[in-house]
Amino acid sequence: AQSVTQLDSQVPVFEEAPVELRCNYSSSVSVYLFWYVQYPNQGLQLLLKYLSGSTLVESINGFEAEFNKSQTSFHLRKPSVHISDTAEYFCAVTTISGGYNKLIFGAGTRLAVHP
Amino acid sequence: NAGVTQTPKFQVLKTGQSMTLQCAQDMNHNSMYWYRQDPGMGLRLIYYSASEGTTDKGEVPNGYNVSRLNKREFSLRLESAAPSQTSVYFCASRTEPNEKLFFGSGTQLSVL
Numbered sequence: 328a329q330s331v332t333q334l335d336s337q338v339p340v341f342e343e344a345p346v347e348l349r350c351n352y353s354s355s356v357s358v359y360l361f362w363y364v365q366y367p368n369q370g371l372q373l374l375l376k377y378l379s380g381s382t383l384v385e386s387i388n389g390f391e392a393e394f395n396k397s398q399t400s401f402h403l404r405k406p407s408v409h410i411s412d413t414a415e416y417f418c419a420v421t422t423i424s425g426g427y428n429k430l431i432f433g434a435g436t437r438l439a440v441h442p
Numbered sequence: 443n444a445g446v447t448q449t450p451k452f453q454v455l456k457t458g459q460s461m462t463l464q465c466a467q468d469m470n471h472n473s474m475y476w477y478r479q480d481p482g483m484g485l486r487l488i489y490y491s492a493s494e495g496t497t498d499k500g501e502v503p504n505g506y507n508v509s510r511l512n513k514r515e516f517s518l519r520l521e522s523a524a525p526s527q528t529s530v531y532f533c534a535s536r537t538e539p540n541e542k543l544f545f546g547s548g549t550q551l552s553v554l
Contacts (some may be wrong), residue, residue, distance in 0.1 A: 336482060359540050370532075371485075373542035417484055421539045428473045428492040428539050429500065434484035 329354040329422045332336060335431035341441050348403040348436045350418030360401040361419040362392055365430075367423055371417065388412075413440045444468055448546035451530050455523045455553045463518040463549050465489050465533030474502075474516035475543070476508060481527040485532065491516055523553045 333366040334349040352358060362374040363421040392403045400421040401418060446467045455461060467474065470491050477485040477500075487500030490507040497508050505527060507519045516535075520527060533546040 333484075347457065350549045361542070363498065363543075370545045370547060371543070376540070380510070415498075428474065429490055429498070430486060431501065432477070432485040432542065434482060 329358070329429070330419055331418050331420050331431055331433035333418055333436050335436050336385045336434065337439065339439045339441060340408055342424050343407045344406065344439065345406050346408050346412075348416050348418075348438065350401045350403065350433060351398050352401065352418070354399075354418045354420060354422050357423040359421045359423060359428075360392075361421075362386075362390070362401075362403050363417045363419060365435075366414045367389050367418065374403075374416070408438070408440045410440050410442060412438060414438060421441060443517070446535055446544050446546040448516075448531075448549055448550075450549060451547065451554070452550050455506065455520075457553060459523050459525060460518075460519070460521050461523065463551075464515070465517060465546060466515045467533075467535040467544070468514065468539070469515055469535065469544065470513065471535035471537045471544070473539075474510065474512065475534045476506075476516070477516045477532045477534065478502065479532060479548075480529050487529075503541065521552055523551075524551045528553045 330352045360377040363371040364374045365371045377394045377413045380418045385391045390405045415437045421430045449464045449484045476488040486502045491497045491510040494513045531549045534543040
């Protein structure tokens with residue numbers, strides 16, 4: 328069965344510092360991987376996704392994530408965070424298998440950026 | 443284009459009461475999902491429907507039933523509500539497994 332583990336429930340960081348939000352998944356078959364973001368009092372929005380090809384994927388607001396098959400990880404990074412990045416971040420995985428379309432989320436990591 | 447529409451937005455039930463959460467999407471998506479969001483537990487999949495006419499259990503299906511009425515509509519029913527079902531419920535849809543989910547605005551349910 329597929330599952331997603333986000334290793335940190337909360338990550339406090341100062342503005343302009345780098346940050347890494349960790350995500351590990353378990354699946355016996357190939358996967359699609361996603362990061363979603365939920366800003367306070369808003370719904371979830373797709374931040375970036377890995378489907379195939381280059382293992383490093385980027386979002387338009389400076390986040391990037393790297394797919395590591397051997398470590399079954401898909402960690403999210405940003406070299407310099409802003410106050411506006413304060414939000415909850417969710418890693419999610421879909422197993423690729425004919426007709427199979429279940430999307431499982433991790434428990435979330437709350438990123439708090441302080442001035 | 444309304445996207446994913448969920449009703450109601452808020453609901454208070456007494457233990458043992460039943461209710462149905464409605465969800466409709468107008469984007470011709472194949473797959474629809476019901477999640478519940480609880481603090482510290484992220485979004486947990488209750489049921490999903492990969493295509494019209496099919497439904498499958500997710501991570502936490504106990505106490506719930508679903509109906510994929512047609513391609514547009516996917517309802518979630520609580521037959522006998524329990525306080526443990528107090529949560530925020532989200533309906534979502536997408537067209538393919540490699541595409542992003544579109545979410546409804548959520549239903550805040552309290553069971554007393």
